[in-house]
Amino acid sequence: MFSDSPASASPASAQRLDQHLQQTLPHGRVAQTRPAGCADLNLWLFDPQVLEGPLSHDEAQAVVDAPAYWSFCWASGQVLAAWILRHPEAVAGKRVLDFGCGSGIVAIAAARAGARDVIACDLDPAALDAAEANALANGVTVTRCEDFFRRPAGIDVITAADVLYDPDNRPLLATFHDAAPTVLLADSRVRDLGDDRYQLQTVAEARTWPDLHEFEEFNRVRIYRCDSASSGAVS
Known part of the structure; x- marks a missing residue:
């Protein structure tokens, strides 16, 4: 669950996240927690203890509409992260770019x-x-990239979770295919990608963490793999 450590005890990086979050929710803060869908990882996420009760509809909508989406760990991200940890051979020794990284x-x-x-x-x-x-x-490092189209060369694997929520983003399927030998995609919004190059690997259930009480259909996540040779289904 969530740490009850006061915000004043947070490291400088967490305090910076508090500042970002408070642009959307004035009393918001982050706390360390382990998302239920991928409990192996510890993340700074929105701390619901600052609220008197669950997020109101208006507060939840503000989070969805404003950039504070990074302070929640969405279902598809949890499922894809857990899948990668179970199948390290998919990324081991490779240069990986996580598109729309969020948290x-x-x-x-x-x-x-x-x-x-x-x-x-x-x-x-x-x-x-x-x-x-x-x-x-989590004891690892990542490199920042603000523009996919100015990404470093030599990407072996592109990962992406919940990036097809807008129909205008559907061309990303072809963009990813052309940009790297392997694509690992997780999505809970689109039932049929309409692109046979993306092969279904598994389906799993997860909920946004902290829970935004989304429709149940958005808790069902499908993982796809696209590469030069069909990988077959992996559970």
């Missing part, structure tokens, strides 16, 4: 699984701060 959970899992180099990529500087702070909390 950084997938990037951190890749680093823990033995990736040679892990790049956390996100347009939001606050998310990159979160990924760095969370990597430090």
